[in-house]
Amino acid sequence: MSEPEIPKDEHPFWFREPRTAKGCTLELKATRIVHSARSEYQAIVIFDTEDHGRVFTLDGLVMTTEADEYMYHEMLVHVPMFAHAAPRRVLVIGGGDGGSIREVLRHPGVEEAVIVEIDEMVIDAARRFMPYTASGFDDPRVRIVVGEGHAHIKEHADSYDIVIIDSTDPTYGAGGLLFTTQFYEDCRRALREGGLLSAETENPFYDPGWVQMAWRRLRRAFDDVRLYLGYVPVYPGALWTYTVASIGPDPQGDFRAADASKISRALRYYNPDVHAGAFALPNFIKRVLAEAGD
Secondary structure, three states: OOOOEOOOOOOOEEEEEEOOOOOOEEEEEEEEEEEEEEOOOOEEEEEEEOOOOEEEEEOOEEEEEOOOHHHHHHHHHHHHHHHOOOOOEEEEEEOOOOHHHHHHOOOOOOOEEEEEEOOHHHHHHHHHHOOOOOOOOOOOOEEEEEOOHHHHHHOOOOOEEEEEEEOOOOOOHHHHHHHOHHHHHHHHHHEEEEEEEEEEOOOOOOOHHHHHHHHHHHHHHOOEEEEEEEEOOOOOOOEEEEEEEEOOOOOOOOOOHHHHHHHHOOOOOOOHHHHHHOOOOOHHHHHHHHOOOO
């Protein structure tokens, strides 16, 4: 478990996050620390910056920033949601900052949105210090479960239309349990017919092994698995992969484009053209997947 590299007596200061590979770092010019705490699971530090707004970190890794969080959350959520005919019951595993739940609630047909987050202090910090990102938590359709995602999914067979895995990195604490073959198989059993799963699956340049691991294990659990792309400036390499697995619907060619167009007027990243184009993969990523094997 790493510690945030935050000078104690220097303001402003440069927050530094070493990347997992390739010998490079992310640095953000911060103006002040607004929250610092340690939960049972991790160090939670939130700070303000000059150009990226408020930044939410866990154990020294940037989880989200006010400036670009919409790029990540819109792509993780709306691709599977619009590929489903009529999603009514949605599960978000992880996502304690609230951004994914906020996007789920944009869909008027949703009757219940369940979020399972292992660390209650993450939710509390997001509510207090990231109010827009966490704005969906008080919606009456939301049910918050503080606990382990892999345990919850085992107990809810045939329960959800959509499962969204908004997790930390696969080698990062309890988040690693959300990248196992067994977990994906349990997710498939938790989905109703016509259901879809989406998950963040890392950067294909800095962490191709993680992309391959998720791809390989999801293909063991689902017959239809597709990788798609988005852009998140503060994440390693900025190019980010997501993977969608389906029980029936074609997430690429058969999504509700007319409904997507209506909602996308209120969005900043996702729209029907982005949805369709996100599945076009560069050759080096196709090779990463081809080398994943079975």
